[in-house]
Amino acid sequence: GTEKLLQSPSFRPLFKVHWSVSLLGAAGCFLVMFLINATATVVAIIFVLGILVWLERRGLEAAWGDVRMGIWLALTRAGLMRLKRQVDPRNWRPHLLVLSGAPMRRWHLVELATSFTHGRGILTVATVLASESVTLERKRKLEDGIQDFLSKRGVGALVRVTSAPDPFTGSERLVETYGLGTLVPNTVLLGDTQEGEHRAAYCRMVEKFYFSKRNVLIVRDNEESGFGNRRLIDIWWGGLQANGSLMLILAYLLQSSIQWQEAKVRLKMVVPDEEAAVDARKNLAGMAERTRTGAEPHVFASNGRPFFDILHESSRDADLIFMGIARPSAGGFEADYAQPRARTEGLPTTVFVMAA
Secondary structure, rough: OHHHHHHHOOOOOOOOOHHHHHHHHHHHHHHHHHHHHOOOOOOOOHHHHHHHHHHHHHEEOOEEEEEHHHHHHHHHHHHHHHOOOOOOOOHHHOOEEEEOOOOOOOOHHHHHHHHHHOOOOOOEEEEEEEOOOOOOOHHHHHHHHHHHHHHHHHOOEEEEEEEEOOHHHHHHHHHHHHOOOEEEEOEEEOOOOOOHHHHHHHHHHHHHHHHOOEEEEEEEEOOOOOOOOOOEEEOOOHHHHHHHHHHHHHHHHHOOOOOOOOOEEEEEEOOOOHHHHHHHHHHHHHHHHHHHHOOOOEEEEEEOOHHHHHHHHHOOOOOOEEEEEEOOOOOHHHHHHHHEEEEEEEOOOOOEEEEO
């Protein structure tokens, strides 16, 4: 019950208990209370309801401010002090930092991040202003404007506006310093860069994110189709030990959101030949069953065909594609990223995933 209430991504039971069972149990408790002592039960209910109405009318407010704010601060402090540096994998959830710039111009990043974190993690939407002369007052006004923009669209997120000589330096500083105690963003979500002259600085920035022990999600948006019908999610599988486990949990989180709840996840893998495909299908099906994510395994024998040709042919009908990219060696990410970026041109919206 507690796991379900917390909406932990790792809680994927084989069977689910309908809410009516809990309602029936509550009704049974009230019935037993009345059977034991009907008068005491009625008095207790009236007493509790009376306190509730009284507190609501008072609003818990006094001359020194809203008491509820003090309660939330106390609870927040207590929670932060008890959080451990190392998080149990069973309790992992994405705390996303979205480098959106002006969110109204890159709304697809905020929309995707909201589907990952809704009710399960903390979302921060960040904007870096390319000027260090921006006043604190202007930053606060921009933060208030973005917060209002997000709230009107039903997005529950924190907002951060900072400034730096350039957006890449500012983003690096933000990832290094943003957070409170052990509660820091564990995943950075950003868009791809279309400007060739900035690609080297962009790739150095992504490297620093990775070496700061952050998961990195690079979203290459298909401007024509966007997220399509939100019905088909393709994961190109490279194994649980690489980026596979992160891609699998992200796809599961998407399926758990309102926008993607009708989506089907296809788990795809390419092997050299049909002989290898027999074992691969068996292993992939077993893994999908053990993780209880509902993913459908698909194995392709390349027989000499290039991987990216199979990718284009198989995933052209997808609405979203997850694809792992190599973990960078220092200074080598620009070269590593060049090929998958070039060879995925024209595909549906693709998320390149690099797990920390």
